Amino acid sequence: MVQKKDSIKIPRLGDAVRGSKSGQPIMVLFDLIGRRWAMGVLWNLSDQDCTFRELQSRCASLSPTVLNTRLKELRAAGLVEKSTDGYALTDAGRVLYNHLEPLGGWAEKWAKSL
Amino acid sequence: MVQKKDSIKIPRLGDAVRGSKSGQPIMVLFDLIGRRWAMGVLWNLSDQDCTFRELQSRCASLSPTVLNTRLKELRAAGLVEKSTDGYALTDAGRVLYNHLEPLGGWAEKWAKSL
DNA sequence: TAAATTGCTACTAAATTAGTAGCAATGGAG
DNA sequence: CTCCATTGCTACTAATTTAGTAGCAATTTA
Numbered sequence: 328m329v330q331k332k333d334s335i336k337i338p339r340l341g342d343a344v345r346g347s348k349s350g351q352p353i354m355v356l357f358d359l360i361g362r363r364w365a366m367g368v369l370w371n372l373s374d375q376d377c378t379f380r381e382l383q384s385r386c387a388s389l390s391p392t393v394l395n396t397r398l399k400e401l402r403a404a405g406l407v408e409k410s411t412d413g414y415a416l417t418d419a420g421r422v423l424y425n426h427l428e429p430l431g432g433w434a435e436k437w438a439k440s441l
Numbered sequence: 442m443v444q445k446k447d448s449i450k451i452p453r454l455g456d457a458v459r460g461s462k463s464g465q466p467i468m469v470l471f472d473l474i475g476r477r478w479a480m481g482v483l484w485n486l487s488d489q490d491c492t493f494r495e496l497q498s499r500c501a502s503l504s505p506t507v508l509n510t511r512l513k514e515l516r517a518a519g520l521v522e523k524s525t526d527g528y529a530l531t532d533a534g535r536v537l538y539n540h541l542e543p544l545g546g547w548a549e550k551w552a553k554s555l
Numbered sequence: 556t557a558a559a560t561t562g563c564t565a566c567t568a569a570a571t572t573a574g575t576a577g578c579a580a581t582g583g584a585g
Numbered sequence: 586c587t588c589c590a591t592t593g594c595t596a597c598t599a600a601t602t603t604a605g606t607a608g609c610a611a612t613t614t615a
Contacts (some may be wrong), residue, residue, distance in 0.1 A: 504604055510602090556615100
């Protein structure tokens with residue numbers, strides 16, 4: 328990883344993906360958005376900017392520790408940014424969200440089928 | 442959760458999502474596929490059925506413990522099943538994969554932009 | 556029938572996440 | 586200005602998840 332101790336470990340292109348040697352972009356992405364509440368944060372930011380505390384309450388009161396870690400990671404990845412109202416999706420973040428959005432409808436059908 | 446001890450905790454509709462009270466399908470889904478290597482497993486099964494050990498080597502040699510846990514969860518969720526060649530996507534799993542697939546191309550552009 | 560290969564369990568160590576407390580900074584209300 | 590509420594966090598400990606390694610029983614292959 329070659330990163331300063333205590334800095335957040337953001338997956339980067341070419342980096343090993345938690346033990347992997349490939350560093351394929353899709354795996355780097357999966358590593359990033361596969362962390363707890365990462366997709367939930369993107370989802371909850373999609374309809375409106377949120378303050379830290381509002382985001383926290385929208386995300387099942389997840390601990391501030393984790394929320395802050397996720398926000399740092401997502402900001403370093405260029406998907407989230409600070410706005411006057413707290414946090415917001417960047418343009419890239421919104422494009423990613425647009426790819427995730429259809430999962431909402433699919434998830435409902437899937438849930439019923441279980 | 443009301444589940445037998447030692448059984449795997451698969452997120453279910455209406456269940457609390459790791460502390461959440463909503464149980465919204467999309468959050469249940471995010472909880473499921475947001476676990477380590479869950480999306481990677483789906484991705485690696487998309488082009489061909491895999492044996493346990495091949496899947497393991499495709500997924501950066503992730504530990505058999507975790508792979509087996511993910512497989513149980515994904516099977517319980519109806520996304521993966523056993524086939525004569527090992528493991529395979531179910532129809533539902535393939536539909537989900539089709540939603541994830543566009544992320545591959547997007548991830549490449551995103552990775553370059555970092 | 557001996558040797559591989561496969562699917563997996565067991566176990567320990569390391570990392571991540573949960574949960575709670577609380578503090579410094581900002582922004583009104585009076 | 587002064588008080589108080591709200592916000593954005595940091596600190597810390599406990600619980601849960603994941604990593605990593607070893608190895609075994611069953612099936613397949615030679």
